[in-house]
Amino acid sequence: MAQIEYKGKVFNLDEDGFIDSFDNWCPEWVEYVKESxxxxxxxxxxxxxxxxxxDYYRKHGIAPMVRILTKVTGYKLKYIYELFPSGPGxxxxxxxxxxxxxxxx
Amino acid sequence: xxxxxxxxxxxxxxxxxWPSFVTDIKRVAARKPMCEDxxxxxxMSYEHKEGHWKHGGIVGVFGYGGGVIGRYCxxxxxxxxxAHFHTMRVNQPASKFYTTEVLRKLCDIWEEHGSGLTNMxxxxxxxxxxxxxxxxxxxxxxxxxxxxxxDLGGSGSNMRTPEGCVGKxxxxxxxxxxxxIIYDITMxxxxxxxxxxxxxxxxxxxxxxxxxxxxxxARADCSIIGTWRDKIRIDQxxxxxxxxxxxxxxxGSHGVEKRKLDIQKEVIDLCxxxxxxxxxxxxxxxxxxxxxxxxxxxxxxxALRPGTDVGATILCGAKAxxxxxxxxxxxxxxxxxxxxxxxxxxxxxEKMWDWWMEHGKNRxxxxxxxxxxxxxxxxxxxxxxxxxxxxxxxxxxPYIFYDPADVPGGWExxxxxxxxxxxx
Numbered sequence: 078m079a080q081i082e083y084k085g086k087v088f089n090l091d092e093d094g095f096i097d098s099f100d101n102w103c104p105e106w107v108e109y110v111k112e113s114x115x116x117x118x119x120x121x122x123x124x125x126x127x128x129x130x131x132d133y134y135r136k137h138g139i140a141p142m143v144r145i146l147t148k149v150t151g152y153k154l155k156y157i158y159e160l161f162p163s164g165p166g167x168x169x170x171x172x173x174x175x176x177x178x179x180x181x182x
Numbered sequence: 183x184x185x186x187x188x189x190x191x192x193x194x195x196x197x198x199x200w201p202s203f204v205t206d207i208k209r210v211a212a213r214k215p216m217c218e219d220x221x222x223x224x225x226m227s228y229e230h231k232e233g234h235w236k237h238g239g240i241v242g243v244f245g246y247g248g249g250v251i252g253r254y255c256x257x258x259x260x261x262x263x264x265a266h267f268h269t270m271r272v273n274q275p276a277s278k279f280y281t282t283e284v285l286r287k288l289c290d291i292w293e294e295h296g297s298g299l300t301n302m303x304x305x306x307x308x309x310x311x312x313x314x315x316x317x318x319x320x321x322x323x324x325x326x327x328x329x330x331x332x333d334l335g336g337s338g339s340n341m342r343t344p345e346g347c348v349g350k351x352x353x354x355x356x357x358x359x360x361x362x363i364i365y366d367i368t369m370x371x372x373x374x375x376x377x378x379x380x381x382x383x384x385x386x387x388x389x390x391x392x393x394x395x396x397x398x399x400a401r402a403d404c405s406i407i408g409t410w411r412d413k414i415r416i417d418q419x420x421x422x423x424x425x426x427x428x429x430x431x432x433x434g435s436h437g438v439e440k441r442k443l444d445i446q447k448e449v450i451d452l453c454x455x456x457x458x459x460x461x462x463x464x465x466x467x468x469x470x471x472x473x474x475x476x477x478x479x480x481x482x483x484x485a486l487r488p489g490t491d492v493g494a495t496i497l498c499g500a501k502a503x504x505x506x507x508x509x510x511x512x513x514x515x516x517x518x519x520x521x522x523x524x525x526x527x528x529x530x531x532e533k534m535w536d537w538w539m540e541h542g543k544n545r546x547x548x549x550x551x552x553x554x555x556x557x558x559x560x561x562x563x564x565x566x567x568x569x570x571x572x573x574x575x576x577x578x579x580p581y582i583f584y585d586p587a588d589v590p591g592g593w594e595x596x597x598x599x600x601x602x603x604x605x606x
Contacts, residue, residue: 092254092266093240115244142544143339143379154379164247164377166338167240179238180545181338181383 083109093167095177099134102174110172115162123160123172126150130165130173140166140175185211187222191229207299216297216313219263223255241268241316243323246376249334250319266315267297270322271308271335273368273375276361277348278303287330295322305401306385307345308335333372339545340378341371346388347395355479356390357408357492358520363388366524371531380535381542381551391488392476398497398511403548404531405497405511406520410489413469414478420485421445421465431481449478493519496530498560499549509549512557514564516571530564537563558583 161168211217239252258265297313335343346360387398388406398405427442457471497511
C-alpha cells in the first residue's frame with residue numbers, strides 16, 4: 078500500500094489509487110486526485126456528485142446504482158462522464174473516498 | 183534460451199500433441215520479461231494450488247466505464263514484471279473475419295505496449311490483449327482508435343460485446359445476416375456498451391439458425407435465433423441420391439465413406455414431431471407440424487434447405503448459475519422479421535431495457551428479474567401478447583393472479599352485504 082502526502086495530509090492508496098478508508102477522506106483528497114482523473118477545475122457540480130455519493134454511502138453502506146445517482150443528481154450519465162471522464166465508479170467514487178467497485182468489472 | 187524462473191510443472195505441459203500454451207508463452211518470454219514473470223507466477227500457483235492475483239482492479243481509459251480488466255499480482259516482490267497485468271478487451275469484427283494486415287498492425291501495437299500475449303478470443307467474443315501496465319492503457323487505446331479504427335469491448339454492468347455465428351458469410355442454413363445484426367447492435371448501442379448504466383451485465387448473441395453455433399440461447403440475455411415460417415425446400419432428386427448412397431449424410435461428419443442413408447431410421451423416425459414421410463421415392467414434410475429443429479436439414483444438407491420467409495425467434499433471460507440458478511433464454515417473440523433498419527427489434531430492446539433498468543435490483547440479470555416479477559409483467563412491459571409458444575407446458579399450480587380490472591366488481595367488496603346472505 079502506497080502512502081502519499083498532500084497539503085499536510087497523508088493518504089494510504091491501493092494500486093488503483095483508491096484510499097484505504099472512507100473515514101480518511103478529506104476535501105484535500107479530491108484536490109489531490111482530480112488531475113489523475115482528468116479533471117482541471119472542480120466545479121459545484123463535481124461536488125454535488127461527490128456529496129450525493131457520500132450521503133448515500135453513509136446511509137446505506139454501499140455506492141448507489143448508476144440509475145439512482147443520475148436520478149438524485151438530475152445529471153444524465155453522459156454529463157457525469159463529462160464531469161468525471163473515467164465515469165462514476167473509477168472517477169467519482171474514487172474522489173468521494175468510497176471503497177473500490179467490485180464484481181465483474 | 184534459459185528463462186528466469188524454473189518451471190518444472192509447466193514444462194510437462196509442453197508434451198503431447200495439442201498446441202502447448204507453455205511453449206507459445208516461452209517463445210514470447212524470450213523477448214518479454216512480462217511473460218517470463220507470468221510463467222514464474224503460474225508455476226507458483228501450480229505449486230500452491232492457489233491463484234496469485236489480487237482481488238479486483240479498477241482501471242480504464244477516460245470517457246469509458248469499462249473495457250479494461252485491472253489485475254495485480256500479489257507477489258510483486260518475486261514477479262515485478264507482472265505487478266500490473268491488465269487485460270484489454272477489443273471489440274472484434276462480427277464472426278471474427280480478419281485480414282492479416284489488421285492482425286499484424288494489432289500485434290505491432292501490442293508488442294510495443296503490452297505483454298505480447300492475447301486470448302483469441304474471450305468467450306463473449308472480444309479480441310483480448312492480455313497483460314499490460316496502467317500507464318500503457320491510454321496509449322494502446324489511442325493507437326487502436328486512431329491507427330486501426332478499432333474500439334474497446336464491454337465490461338462491467340453494461341451491454342457487453344455482441345457476437346454472432348458465421349451466418350450468411352459461409353453457411354447455407356443462415357436465416358439471418360448475423361454480421362449485419364451484430365454490427366447494427368454494436369454501433370447503435372455504443373453508449374450502453376462503453377458506459378455502464380444497467381443493473382448488471384447484458385449480452386446479445388445472434389445465430390443464423392436453431393443449430394445456434396454461437397450458443398445464443400445459453401450465453402445471451404437476449405438471444406436472436408434465425409428461423410423460417412414457410413416450407414422446408416426439398417430437392418427430391420438429392421434425397422434419392424442420399425438414399426442411393428451417392429451423397430454422404432451429415433456432410434461426412436460421421437465418416438466420409440459412401441453408404442446408403444437409412445432415411446427411415448436416421449431421419450423420419452428421429453424427427454421430433456414425426457411430421458415426415460418417405461414413400462421410397464419422395465420425401466413429404468407436413469411443415470405445419472415442423473418445429474424447425476434442423477435435424478433433417480443437418481443430415482441431408484444437399485437435399486433440404488430452410489424456407490425463404492426467414493426471420494428470428496427472440497428469446498430472453500439466459501445466464502450462468504449465480505445467483506438464482508442457471509437459465510436458458512425463453513421464447514419472447516416467436517417470429518420477427520430481421521431486416522435493416524431493424525426498427526421493430528430496436529423498439530423491443532429499448533422497452534426491455536427501460537423495464538429492467540426501472541425494476542432490476544443491483545446485480546440482477548434480466549432472467550432473474552423475469553423470474554421475480556413474472557413473465558406476464560415482462561410481456562406487458564415489452565407490449566407482446568402471451569402466446570402458447572412461450573411455454574413448455576401450462577402451469578400446474580392454481581395460484582393464478584387476476585388483474586382487478588378483468589374481474590367483474592373488482593376487489594372492493596362489502597362485508598356487510600356478504601353477512602346478510604351468510605350469517606356468522
